[in-house]
Amino acid sequence: MGTSIRELHKLLTSKLPEPRRDARPIEPGKMESELQSQIPGLDHIITEYSVGYLTHAANLYVDDACAESPLTEAAESVTELLVSASGDFSPQNYEAIGNLVTRFITTLSSSDGDPERRQMPFKAKKLEQTINVGAQRNMSSTLGLTGNTVDLESANARKMESKVDKKKLEKAERKIRAKQDKKSMKNVTYEASRLLNQPDEAMSYEEFFMAVNPLQMGSDSQAKSKDIKLDNIDISISGLRILTDAAFTLAYGRRYGLVGQNGIGKSTLLRALSRREIPIPTHVSILHVEQEITGDDTPALQAVLDADVWRKHLLSEQAKISKQLAAIEEERSSLADTSKDAARLDEQREGLDITLSDIYGKLSEMESDKAESRAASILAGLGFSQERQQYATKTFSGGWRMRLSLARALFCEPDLLLLDEPSNMLDVPSITFLSNYLQGYPSTVLVVSHDRAFLNEVATDIIHQHSERLDYYRGANFESFYATKEERRKTAKREYEKQMGERAHLQAFIDKFRYNAAKSSEAQSRIKKLERMPVLEPPEAEYTVHFAFPGVEKLSPPIVQMSDVCFGYTKDRPLLRDVDLDVQLDSRIGIVGPNGAGKTTVLKLLTNQLEPTSGLISTNSRLRIGFFAQHHVDALDMTTSAVGFMTKTYPGKTDEEYRRHLGAFGITGTTGLQRMGLLSGGQKSRVAFACLSLTNPHILVLDEPSNHLDIEGMDALSDALRAFEGGVVMVSHDVTMLQNVCTSLWVCDGGTVHKFDGTVNAYKKKITAQADAAGVVAKH
Known part of the structure; x- marks a missing residue:
């Protein structure tokens, strides 16, 4: 039997590995051939590096009972490196490679071996200056030296000359990293735009709230800075x-819009903040809107009041202490002032009075x-x-529970309020209220949103998450951020192309005259100039998405016509009455209104999913309607790929044709072959649109089509809808999409649907004026 993973771990974590009785030691000169035999095709650079690293670690062994052998970290790192290089992550391969490493370090660490094989161990020595391990920029990330381990060369006072070609090593590491990334992509279960589950199902909301936000008593907490850096x-x-x-900085009182592509990790960042997995100071309270509340018999107003757990707890303590004080007063009144019991009760009362005073102050x-x-005004504003x-x-x-x-x-009102796509759950009136409310919010807000109009109104700063980093655009709403970002990208591209041209010109001269005696000094001068030039990273490729709907054959009117339509789910409670709506092939109709007014019901009546109680809906006999449901994910099979789902649901094409069709909706590469359960919310939306277009519809009926799409996806959808040759009827809360696509605005409210004479902005202003008149907008 070979060395098990458990035995290998035990061996590596011991002070000095002991030789196994059944393990045949490997002579240093034969280790390379053994590795090549175990891992055919292994790059000899990696082989040399592994052997050299282990030998070097053996020479640095600290002969101290309290110190950890450098062989421990070296053996772990080399084992991981070799497993990664082999591309086989099975336990059997890990065991085989671990056994090889064990046998080799047994030889290196053996005190019975050749004395020249090991140098004398160095003693512990105080460093002349502090070394920030995390700041060592030249460490090998593949070998795991950027974590809690030590950069051996930097920590060692002796200057060790490396025999490894750094350029070849970096190239080998890039190959290994690419393999690791390819492997990890198969196992990623992250879904960026999905609302996250309860942080710990074993903890109640109250327990989690108090654990994350400890109560700060006294004035000290108010004096502390609530900036986060x-x-x-x-x-x-x-x-x-x-x-x-990445650098993470939030100035107290600012409102930050966090933007980035679907699946880039915005929701993951918010979740880490809400759980304090990122070290936010404890005096900064945090609250994250991430899930709907659990329904019970608690009234909505009381549920909101109970959300402030510490207020509820303090009120309970106040009532409890008041009862205790009343009991003490009653008992004290029957005692003489000089008795011991009276003194005891006076001492208890004094302590309770101090505590009660603190509670009153808080x-x-x-x-x-x-x-x-x-609480009532907030609920009213949200509908x-x-x-x-x-x-x-x-x-x-x-x-409504999400609301x-x-x-x-x-x-x-926490010090740091985290909102993840809040507009996805709200209608236009509620979004208008939330926008107005947040503009007067006294603390810090970090909101993930793809609604341009919402960000323009709310955000004072924009954080752009991309390429594993955060870029800050201070004092910018979304429009100014977008313009600045594009200018930065173009400038970086020009600088990069200019430098590449200069490098190519210098390199051409060097290659031509390097060995020319008359020009050798000039060639050397250009070599030095080339070495001094800063290394610029190539600019990121511009991220673009394109949607495309098929052409439409002409139909003679009427296409869809609703006349005096009434509908109710029960006869005694009609929801809609006297609805007159006409849809043509050139229609671009946007339907807005408060949630629960019947907007989705109108769409279901148009698509014949519901029958009217009275009235007439006439349609062209050849009409095909494509319906995009708000909960479109329910129609997709999460256990199969997008291509597999299309093959089963819309047969008749080859896999390559389905992949090309998905590519027209931004699902490119191998994404269409991945299990749909692994796709982000925005990618699932694109799959749903791709499936919708396969029906070759004359009319597109869309219920909240912008939900989960990133900004680039929303722009692509808007462009595709404008170019679509058929009619469009959409229910949407996204003001920008309504402005870009719709030429006619209809309001569903008060039991009917009527045309609004004005723009979306005019409708928002009307809503705000009505809310102000009713005293709904909360004042801080």
């Missing part, structure tokens, strides 16, 4: 690196007396009438 943060999930050595700081009115505020939370649908989660977060 962290350097060199790394975040990974399921083997996928999200951020590397409740006053929280403005606890204004809590109920503030909850006074009557609905008294409904039990279990009576609300998932979308309750948002209301709870706004009510708690």
Whole structure:
């Protein structure tokens, strides 16, 4: 039997590896051939490096009972390197390679071996200066030296001359890293735009809130700065690196919009912040809107009040201490002032009075007396009438429970409020309220959103997440950020191309005259100039997405016509009445209105999914309607690939044709062959649009089509809808998409649908004016 992983780990973590009785030592000169035999085709650069690294570590062995042998980290790193280079991550291969490394280090560490094989161990020595391991930029990430291990050459006071060709080593490491990335992509289960689950299902909301946000009593917490500044943060999930050595900075009171492509890791960053996996100071309170609340018999208004756990806890303690004081007063009144029991009770009362005073001070700081009115105004702004505020939370649908989660977060007013795509759960009136509310928010806001209009109104700064880093655009809303980003990209591209041209010109002269005696000095001068030139990273490729819908054959009118249509899910409670709507091949109709008013119902009536209670819906007999549902993911099979799903659902084409069709909607490369459960929310939306276009529709009926799409995807969809030759009817909360696509705006409210004479911005202004008149907009 070979060395097991458990035995290997035990051997590597011991002070000095002991020779195995059944392990045949490997002579240093034969280690390379053994590795080549175990891993056919292994690059000899990696072989030389592995042997040299282990030998070097053996020479640096610290003969100290409390010190850890450098062989431990060297053996672990080399084993991981060789396993990665082999491309076989099976336990059997890991065991075989680990056995080889064990046998080799047994020889190196053996005290019975050749004395020249090991030098005398060096003693522990105080470093002349502090070494920041994380800042060592030339460490090998493949060997794991950027973690808690030590850069051996930097830590060792002796100057060791490396015999490894660094350029060849870097090339080998890039190959290994590419293999690791390819492997890890198969196992990634991260979905960027999906609402995350409860952080710990074993913990209640109250327990998690108090664990993440410890109560800060007294004035010390108020005096502390609530700015956040962290350097060199790394975040990974399921083997996928999200951020590397990134700087994270938030100035207190600023509102940050976090933008980036679908799947780049924005939600992962928010989740890490909300759990304090990133070291945020404990006096900075954090709250993340990430899931709908659990429904029970608690009224909606009380659920919002209960969200401020410390307020609820302090009120409970206040009532408890007040009862204790009343009991002490009653007992004290029957005792003489000079008795021992009286002195004891006076001491207890004094302690309780101090505690109660602290509680009163904290409740006053929280403005606890204004809590109920503030909670009611927030709920009203998010669409909850006074009557609905008294409904039990279990009576609300998932979308309304998400609104309750948002209301709870706004009510708690944490120092750092984290919002992940808040507009996905809101209608235009509620988005307008939220935008106005956040503009007066006194603390820090970090919001992930792809709604340009929302970011333009709310954000004071933009953070662009890409390429495992964060770029800051201070004092910028989305429009100014986008313009600045494009200018930066173009400038970087020009500088890079200019330098590449200069490098090519210098290299051509060097190659031509390097061995020319008359020109050798000039060639050497150009060589030095080339070496002094800064190394510029190639600019990122411009990220673009293109959608394309098929052409449409002409139909004679009427295409779709609704006349005096009435509908109700029950006869005694009609939802819609007297609806008149006409859709033509050139129609671009946007339907807006509060949630629950019947917008989706209108779309289902148009697509014959519902029958009207009365009235007439006439359609062309040859008409094909494509319907994009708000919960489109429910129609996809998460266990198969996009190509496999299309083959089964829309047969008649080859796999290559399906892949080309998906490419027209931004699903390129091998993404169409991956299991759809591994795709991000935006990628699933693109698959749904690709499937929709296979039906060759004359009319596109879209229910919240912008949900989960990144900004580039929304731009591509807007362009495709404008170019579409058929008609478009959409329900959307995204103001930018409505402005870019729709030429006609209809409002669904008050039990009917009527045309609005004006733009989306005019509709928003009307809503804001109505809210102000009703006193809905909360004041801080």
